[in-house]
Amino acid sequence: MCGIVAAVASTDVVGVLVQGLQRLEYRGYDSCGLAVHRGAPLSGEPLGAAAPRGLVRARSTARVAELMGQVRAEGLRAATGIAHTRWATHGAPAVHNAHPHFSHGPGADAAGRAPRVALVHNGIIENHEALRAELQARGYVFESQTDTEVIAHLIDSLYDGDLLEAVRAATARLHGAYAIAVLHHDEPQRVVGARAGSPLVLGIGAEADGPAAHYLASDALALADVTNRIVFLAEGDLVDVSLGRYRIVGADGRALDAAARPVKTVQVGSQDVALGPYQHYMQKEIFEQPRALADTLEGVEGIVPELFDDHGIRSRAAWRVFGEIDRVLILACGTSYYAGCVARYWLEAIARIPTTVEIASEYRYRDSVPDPRTLVVTISQSGETADTLAALRHAQSLGMTNTLTICNVATSAMVRECELAYVTRAGVEIGVASTKAFTTQLAGLFLLTLALAQSKGRLSAEDEARHLRAMRHLPVALQAVLALEPQVIRWAEDFAAKEHALFLGRGLHYPIALEGALKLKEISYIHAEAYPAGELKHGPLALVTSAMPVVTVAPNDALLEKLKSNMQEVRARGGVLYVLADADTHITGGDGLHVIRMPEHYGALSPILHVVPLQLLAYHTACLRGTDVDKPRNLAKSVTVE
Known part of the structure; x- marks a missing residue:
């Protein structure tokens, strides 16, 4: 969702801040800014006497590239700064609501004074109205409708010469989720950050000449x-960053x-986000899905519970957990929820384990009947989905306490907070509409089905070998499906003129129909159900x-x-059918009936193949529109607020 970048250096950091925002653009945003x-x-150049001192900001409701043009036009250069992309929650997408937010201190004349605090924030502050009323009573004037501005004024009101202490005192009063980065006028080479419920990481630079x-x-x-x-900051951490040093403290102020909080090497290269020859991410x-599935399944030589032991970190924990559980509860949102719906069919048909799939944002707010012999499975591309994390903690x-996640980010909160994990290897997914993350989630869930079936004595050696052969063939089978793109484009030409x-x-493929409808509505804005x-x-x-x-x-x-009978019901009412049919289904195209034949029938794994033409249909329809x-409008990639 929203993005934060901050830097403290001896050289100009404006380019670093803007470049960082550009890398986060895929998350979705409606305004951006930096201070x-x-x-x-x-380093190497004196601060000009005519240059504005203290805190200076630039904000825009256009793209980050426009912000960069504004920054260059204003000649902003500095060694310390914070930057942000905002997805609106409180207050409309407008410049006065864009981050960073300033606090000029209390008093009616505050706007005419130099700003004292600059702050960027991801998350939602639930008690912002009470805090706003308190601060207004103390003379603070609000310029925005955001919950974020409350934090800036609150920190200013608590500041007594030490920014870290002011931030710690302020965050102790916040209810909700936040990741923040803060500057203060009186401390020119210092940024303080804090996180609770929203992710924040610390990047350690290399020492060169200074x-x-x-x-x-x-x-x-x-x-x-x-x-x-x-360094991945944990829940409740505060971090104090100055030139050449950093300090991490807990919510209690102890270092x-x-x-x-170890330093980890994270390999995310420029090639991961390079567009290459494609028109869109x-x-x-x-088209990366064959590779993503091959990478996700790499090293799977047999079906063993250790596949879910978080890559060996929690050795043999899966053996114990799988032996203790006799039910599965899947928690997820959006596309990941549909992956869970497919997995329910697999888990009940193959592993013979009763399975419930819950929308995470609903599960945590209803009275449910807990069962300690349940395996709680979360599914998330980012591993930071706020509703899914909250549902996990509620469970x-x-x-x-028997928990497992299927996730695409090994360093995410979801992986850290679950006892077991299967980390998919889809690579960085930039497009808001999930594609390769979905198919790799399905691969991970099918492996989980087989592992649970084996642990319960319900998977024969012959069936294990057959399923493994089918999984290893998936990348080749997907290549054949992708070759159907020209036929899908012809369908898209019809769909582009429609509004519904x-x-x-049916069965295993009903969730795939749900996912196809979601893709079409997400990016083409065609109403789809x-x-x-x-149920027709x-x-x-x-x-x-x-x-x-x-x-x-x-x-x-x-x-x-x-299903053929249901199709006849549509044709009898003058409906036009577009059918994704296996080659041996004997469904023949004709007037009002358009057929694309899938290259081969793929049994239990066919949802992974059938979803790909639906992805292509949504993509090409959106391009034509x-x-x-x-x-896509109003949507964000990583939904890190409730």
């Missing part, structure tokens, strides 16, 4: 051009040693006309004949 401290000279530069960011990706040495990521608080669409599936095909006559059939295309996922499985494919 720098002009209180210290840059003291090392240090950085803060909401994602290590933002710092890939300046350092790969990262934490290096062993408690989403297109690139769709743990109810006594369900209906997606149908998905239903189990058997219970309401949705009333919507079917020639103006509403009906996409049907039709594998050659036990439900095929039932001229929407912003990688950054």
